Amino acid sequence: MSAPAEHGISTSDLCLWYGAFQALKRVDLEVKHGLITALIGPSGCGKTTLLRCFNRVNERYGSVTTTGLIRIRGKNVYDADVSLIELRRRVGMVFQRPNPLPLSVYENVVFGLRIHAEKRPPKSVLDEAVEKALTEVGLWKDLRDRLQAKATGLQLEQQQKLCIARLLPLKPEVILMDEPCSALDVEGTRAIEELMFALKGKYTILIVTHNMAQARRASDECAFMLLGELIEHTRTENLFLNPSNPKTAEYIEGRYG
Amino acid sequence: MFTETLTGRKKQRHERVARMFFGLMTAAMVIPLLLIVGFVVFKGAPAMTWEFFSTNPRRGGTAGGIWPALVGTLYLILVSLCISAPIGVLAAVYLNEYAKENWFTRIVNLAVVNLAGVPSIVHGLFGLGAFVYALHFGKSILAAALTLAIMTLPVIIASTKEALASVPRSFREACWNVGASRWQTIWRIVLPNSISGILTGVILQVSRTAGETAPVMLTGVATFKAIEGGGLFLYDLREQCMALSMHLFYVRTQASGAPEELSYAIAATLLGVVLLVNTTAICFRVFLRARKKW
Numbered sequence: 017m018s019a020p021a022e023h024g025i026s027t028s029d030l031c032l033w034y035g036a037f038q039a040l041k042r043v044d045l046e047v048k049h050g051l052i053t054a055l056i057g058p059s060g061c062g063k064t065t066l067l068r069c070f071n072r073v074n075e076r077y078g079s080v081t082t083t084g085l086i087r088i089r090g091k092n093v094y095d096a097d098v099s100l101i102e103l104r105r106r107v108g109m110v111f112q113r114p115n116p117l118p119l120s121v122y123e124n125v126v127f128g129l130r131i132h133a134e135k136r137p138p139k140s141v142l143d144e145a146v147e148k149a150l151t152e153v154g155l156w157k158d159l160r161d162r163l164q165a166k167a168t169g170l171q172l173e174q175q176q177k178l179c180i181a182r183l184l185p186l187k188p189e190v191i192l193m194d195e196p197c198s199a200l201d202v203e204g205t206r207a208i209e210e211l212m213f214a215l216k217g218k219y220t221i222l223i224v225t226h227n228m229a230q231a232r233r234a235s236d237e238c239a240f241m242l243l244g245e246l247i248e249h250t251r252t253e254n255l256f257l258n259p260s261n262p263k264t265a266e267y268i269e270g271r272y273g
Numbered sequence: 274m275f276t277e278t279l280t281g282r283k284k285q286r287h288e289r290v291a292r293m294f295f296g297l298m299t300a301a302m303v304i305p306l307l308l309i310v311g312f313v314v315f316k317g318a319p320a321m322t323w324e325f326f327s328t329n330p331r332r333g334g335t336a337g338g339i340w341p342a343l344v345g346t347l348y349l350i351l352v353s354l355c356i357s358a359p360i361g362v363l364a365a366v367y368l369n370e371y372a373k374e375n376w377f378t379r380i381v382n383l384a385v386v387n388l389a390g391v392p393s394i395v396h397g398l399f400g401l402g403a404f405v406y407a408l409h410f411g412k413s414i415l416a417a418a419l420t421l422a423i424m425t426l427p428v429i430i431a432s433t434k435e436a437l438a439s440v441p442r443s444f445r446e447a448c449w450n451v452g453a454s455r456w457q458t459i460w461r462i463v464l465p466n467s468i469s470g471i472l473t474g475v476i477l478q479v480s481r482t483a484g485e486t487a488p489v490m491l492t493g494v495a496t497f498k499a500i501e502g503g504g505l506f507l508y509d510l511r512e513q514c515m516a517l518s519m520h521l522f523y524v525r526t527q528a529s530g531a532p533e534e535l536s537y538a539i540a541a542t543l544l545g546v547v548l549l550v551n552t553t554a555i556c557f558r559v560f561l562r563a564r565k566k567w
Contacts, residue, residue: 071450073446073449073450100452101452101454102452103452104452105451105452108451111446111447113443115446115447117462118465118466127448127451127453127461128451130461131452131454131457179447182451183451186451
């Protein structure tokens with residue numbers, strides 16, 4: 017089944033429990049394809065949990081019960097014919113702490129290709145993928161001579177870009193970012209945000225952030241969550257200038273957080 | 274301002290005392306170890322000739338060499354390691370990477386920890402009942418090695434699990450999120466990053482295997498069994514063998530008239546065997562680490 021192309025992610029009536037604790041309460045969210053959508057809200061409001069629903073990686077973190085519907089590009093991710101491996105290949109995630117694998121820069125980028133290839137991909141294909149992905153994230157110039165360097169020894173900003181580059185050869189539809197800049201300094205944050213702008217259009221980008229200024233400058237749409245509920249979701253300017261819900265207004269004014 | 278206060282001086286005194294105390298404790302561990310090794314080697318050196326290593330014992334163990342015991346110990350180490358290392362490592366991978374946390378796995382983990390604390394003589398008795406009699410292996414290298422394997426298995430499982438658990442979760446998360454299966458995660462990331470720790474755990478068990486007397490005495494080690502002739506297989510796995518630990522016990526307590534340096538020479542050889550096997554394993558570890566591509 018295919019939904020209108022502009023749908024990136026949509027959820028309806030999504031509830032999630034960790035054991036007996038309900039972490040998500042009837043979330044209805046429509047994320048448009050090709051835009052950057054920011055998820056904001058105080059700690060523990062379920063942003064990260066929601067993000068992890070989209071590639072069903074929540075299921076690896078212990079006893080989780082999910083009800084409701086999640087569609088990625090129109091496809092229900094709980095359909096019986098959905099392979100978790102294919103889903104996670106198309107829905108990539110970037111973490112708070114950059115987590116390059118303890119391999120070389122080169123091997124990090126081709127890791128996905130290697131694990132999804134039926135037989136050993138030829139070197140030319142891999143080389144090309146590395147150059148393309150690193151160019152796309154703006155690392156190629158800096159690292160072209162250090163492809164065999166240990167990825168865990170790079171600067172944090174480069175590590176985080178590498179983690180994004182690692183997703184690209186798999187041709188993702190959606191890139192989920194879980195506070196991708198919170199371990200980075202101002203320069204690193206700016207670099208990652210510029211990278212997000214560069215990637216916008218091709219991918220659905222969903223970014224969880226604690227930093228309201230970042231949500232404001234780096235996103236097209238913004239969704240505010242509180243205690244597991246989606247309170248408000250609209251164009252970013254609207255949310256920050258004319259929040260329709262008083263809870264949103266109080267949060268963006270910094271009355272709680 | 275900024276001058277030393279009374280409490281400050283007290284703190285410094287405590288600091289000095291603590292440092293001395295911990296240093297002394299370390300010395301109390303290291304110095305006796307060096308003394309023991311030095312003493313054993315020094316006392317045994319006169320007896321350690323080529324003939325000592327390469328011939329059968331003569332005159333009830335009071336003369337001649339230790340060749341069969343040396344071979345027997347190596348056989349026991351290798352055979353038991355070939356059984357316990359793969360099973361232990363694979364079981365630990367299952368327990369750490371695949372098994373879900375529930376009452377059953379908790380019981381299994383508890384059993385592993387407790388089995389590691391069972392005295393070796395009890396393992397020996399178990400081996401005697403299970404392998405020698407019930408499975409009809411008789412008193413043999415095979416039965417003794419299996420007993421040693423059973424004895425070392427829980428410790429190998431525990432140490433391997435520790436090594437696997439020390440691989441950061443973020444590496445696993447990174448793998449899952451590009452769609453790697455559990456096996457791919459284990460094979461490409463978890464094992465290469467924990468192999469040193471796994472080998473260290475296995476190496477420690479080699480020393481234990483080499484030194485154990487009680488369990489092998491009950492299940493397959495004889496006080497005297499000469500090796501006649503050469504060939505690739507000096508012992509058959511279905512026959513009994515000699516072992517250095519047992520031979521040491523025998524020479525020292527049972528064989529009257531054995532020269533004193535003989536028992537020290539045997540002890541030094543046992544230390545040498547352990548050192549040799551450990552060095553091999555460490556070289557292997559270094560080799561694996563060097564092969565890791567960055």
